[in-house]
Amino acid sequence: MEMLLLFLYNGLRGMKKTFEIIDHTADVGIIAYGADVEELFSNAALALFSLITEPESVEEKLHLDLQVSSEDRDSLLVEWLNELIYFFDVKHILLNRFDIDSLTHNQLKATCYGEDFDPMKHKIKIGVKAATYHMLKLDRSGAGCKAQIILDI
Amino acid sequence: MARWQGQLIKIDDYRWKIPENYKTGMRVPGLIYASKEMLESMREEQTPEQVANVAFLPGIVSYSLAMPDIHWGYGFPIGGVAAMDIKDGVISPGGVGYDINCGVRLLRTSLSEAEVRPRINELINALFLNVPSGLGSEGKIKVSQKEMNQLMVEGARWAVKRGLGSEEDLDVTEEGGCLSGADPSKISDRAVKRGMPQAGTLGSGNHFLEIQVVKEIFDSHIASIMGIDEIGQILVLIHTGSRGFGHQVCTDHLRIMEGAVSKYGIKLPDRQLACAPINSSEGKDYLAAMACAANYAWVNRQCIAHWVRESFSKIFGKSPEKLGMRQIYDVAHNIAKIEEHIIDGHKLKVCVHRKGATRAFPAGHEDTPRRYKEVGQPVLVPGDMGRCSFVAVGTQKAMSESFGSTCHGAGRVLSRGAAKRSMKGSDIARELESRGITIKAGSIPSLAEEASQAYKDITEVMDVVHQAGISKKVAMAIPMGVIKG
Numbered sequence: 001m002e003m004l005l006l007f008l009y010n011g012l013r014g015m016k017k018t019f020e021i022i023d024h025t026a027d028v029g030i031i032a033y034g035a036d037v038e039e040l041f042s043n044a045a046l047a048l049f050s051l052i053t054e055p056e057s058v059e060e061k062l063h064l065d066l067q068v069s070s071e072d073r074d075s076l077l078v079e080w081l082n083e084l085i086y087f088f089d090v091k092h093i094l095l096n097r098f099d100i101d102s103l104t105h106n107q108l109k110a111t112c113y114g115e116d117f118d119p120m121k122h123k124i125k126i127g128v129k130a131a132t133y134h135m136l137k138l139d140r141s142g143a144g145c146k147a148q149i150i151l152d153i
Numbered sequence: 154m155a156r157w158q159g160q161l162i163k164i165d166d167y168r169w170k171i172p173e174n175y176k177t178g179m180r181v182p183g184l185i186y187a188s189k190e191m192l193e194s195m196r197e198e199q200t201p202e203q204v205a206n207v208a209f210l211p212g213i214v215s216y217s218l219a220m221p222d223i224h225w226g227y228g229f230p231i232g233g234v235a236a237m238d239i240k241d242g243v244i245s246p247g248g249v250g251y252d253i254n255c256g257v258r259l260l261r262t263s264l265s266e267a268e269v270r271p272r273i274n275e276l277i278n279a280l281f282l283n284v285p286s287g288l289g290s291e292g293k294i295k296v297s298q299k300e301m302n303q304l305m306v307e308g309a310r311w312a313v314k315r316g317l318g319s320e321e322d323l324d325v326t327e328e329g330g331c332l333s334g335a336d337p338s339k340i341s342d343r344a345v346k347r348g349m350p351q352a353g354t355l356g357s358g359n360h361f362l363e364i365q366v367v368k369e370i371f372d373s374h375i376a377s378i379m380g381i382d383e384i385g386q387i388l389v390l391i392h393t394g395s396r397g398f399g400h401q402v403c404t405d406h407l408r409i410m411e412g413a414v415s416k417y418g419i420k421l422p423d424r425q426l427a428c429a430p431i432n433s434s435e436g437k438d439y440l441a442a443m444a445c446a447a448n449y450a451w452v453n454r455q456c457i458a459h460w461v462r463e464s465f466s467k468i469f470g471k472s473p474e475k476l477g478m479r480q481i482y483d484v485a486h487n488i489a490k491i492e493e494h495i496i497d498g499h500k501l502k503v504c505v506h507r508k509g510a511t512r513a514f515p516a517g518h519e520d521t522p523r524r525y526k527e528v529g530q531p532v533l534v535p536g537d538m539g540r541c542s543f544v545a546v547g548t549q550k551a552m553s554e555s556f557g558s559t560c561h562g563a564g565r566v567l568s569r570g571a572a573k574r575s576m577k578g579s580d581i582a583r584e585l586e587s588r589g590i591t592i593k594a595g596s597i598p599s600l601a602e603e604a605s606q607a608y609k610d611i612t613e614v615m616d617v618v619h620q621a622g623i624s625k626k627v628a629m630a631i632p633m634g635v636i637k638g
Contacts, residue, residue, distance in 0.1 A: 021570070023568035023569070023570040023571055024225070024568060027227075027568075027569070028568075028569060028570065070408070071408075071411050071412060075408070075411055079408065082404050086343055086347070086401070089347055089397045090343075090346045090347050090350075090397075126569075126599070127357050127358070129251060129397065129400045130251050130400045130403065130404050132227045132425055133227075133228075133407065133411070133424040133425045133427065134226075134227035134228055134423070134424070134425035135423075135425075136424060136425075150227065152227070152251050152400070153358060153569070
């Protein structure tokens with residue numbers, strides 16, 4: 001399997017890494033970073049929507065209050081992304097800001113901002129269909145957190 | 154990723170064994186169908202490791218199998234086959250895949266290349282308008298919640314009852330287009346919401362609709378039974394699955410299986426192999442939900458086949474019957490089935506996982522349709538859009554060796570990202586046009602992801618399964634017009 005760095009997205013120029021996109025033979029993956037777990041979850045969501053669309057084209061016209069629960073911290077990350085994929089696939093909502101309101105080892109509450117998909121305004125790059133448990137890794141170190149998630153497209 | 158260094162023992166030119174002692178925890182050896190040349194890219198991709206990982210699953214019998222089109226998947230390799238004893242074995246949603254009952258349907262026509270070539274643009278445009286495709290595409294059939302529950306249970310017949318196709322189509326569809334045991338109460342509200350608007354759509358990614366020209370006939374007797382009569386004849390291939398519905402069913406049940414793994418104390422080398430005993434409530438619930446998604450996919454291909462016939466009829470001014478648009482067959486290549494096989498001389502009921510693999514039952518098998526009873530079940534193997542596709546039949550050898558299974562396609566060699574970096578979608582469209590292949594796609598840039606160079610050569614894949622004897626080549630066709638979602 002080929003694992004090549006495709007590009008590095010800097011949320012703010014000159015600031016720390018927020019996420020990377022990685023290649024996976026049949027699919028695509030993300031590596032998200034964060035000073036803490038909250039930031040990591042927020043950046044993973046941003047990585048997801050950067051694959052789906054161009055996040056800078058999305059305005060904050062609506063917000064969603066989401067609650068996700070799971071078995072443990074690792075699977076919470078997968079379920080969080082699957083929650084967002086569901087809202088994209090069924091409600092056609094594009095999101096670009098994710099405020100994590102609370103986070104435990106198996107529960108998350110977040111407020112997400114974005115707008116309804118508009119074919120005249122937004123470009124859809126790929127249709128992400130699921131976040132997987134495959135090669136899932138979530139590491140915490142003194143310097144911060146890092147997670148790898150493979151997505152089915 | 155580092156090259157896979159494990160041992161592969163040569164059995165013959167097309168069979169390679171991963172010994173059971175390669176890794177502690179393997180319950181059976183691995184068996185890979187491949188030519189010597191193919192092994193190198195498999196090692197580079199680390200896919201034999203996934204074949205070995207599948208061998209950990211409780212109840213697995215004989216071998217963890219890999220077809221020559223194998224490539225790296227989630228947990229299970231794509232192109233993997235594993236059979237579990239239903240008494241003490243497990244069912245794994247990862248062994249089916251997200252796109253439950255992704256599969257292929259092939260229609261014949263009595264039209265020739267000479268008749269279709271001058272009208273190919275018109276035809277492709279008509280098909281593009283008539284068959285909803287692309288990201289977020291929504292169906293022309295409006296399905297209510299009640300109808301969703303019916304179609305999950307009835308499968309392709311649900312569409313036939315509404316005038317979309319005929320009884321004869323069902324006769325030449327795997328399982329008659331309806332997997333038994335479907336229970337809509339095992340389907341989440343979310344899956345239903347994702348599925349309702351997408352029923353009767355082609356989708357995006359590697360799904361396509363292709364007008365093909367027969368280029369080579371390897372066995373004219375079997376071909377004629379299928380209605381493939383001569384070189385230059387036009388065929389239509391439909392490749393799609395269960396859309397967002399299947400994905401949600403897989404996602405929901407993987408989550409349930411996550412809990413089951415610890416509940417039943419199952420040791421796994423990869424979390425994505427999450428599974429539950431076939432006889433447990435979690436296992437039974439997944440099988441009932443998987444059947445719903447499989448049936449949804451058959452409805453999908455049934456509707457699309459009908460609109461294909463309508464489009465041909467409109468362009469050529471004749472009824473589909475007059476155009477000879479009979480269905481050759483419809484096969485699933487992402488599915489788990491309870492089947493009976495002979496293991497070590499004894500009949501055994503097993504759950505056969507086919508993840509990117511096609512059922513290939515022989516002549517005389519009770520599940521081989523009447524029309525093909527004497528020649529074997531048709532096997533449909535699509536290649537990439539620039540090369541060719543094959544029609545084959547199942548064999549006795551497949552039955553005795555690979556749980557009645559064979560390959561499903563070309564198999565990727567380049568990731569989507571790598572393909573996009575090395576090629577441009579617009580160049581590919583031009584190149585295909587220059588070779589007489591008309592293409593219409595929802596997204597031209599994404600064409601690069603599906604370019605020939607991103608896939609193994611289907612001809613090599615077919616040679617391996619043919620030479621190994623697990624299927625028999627019947628005909629080969631090349632694309633003339635392609636619709637990509």
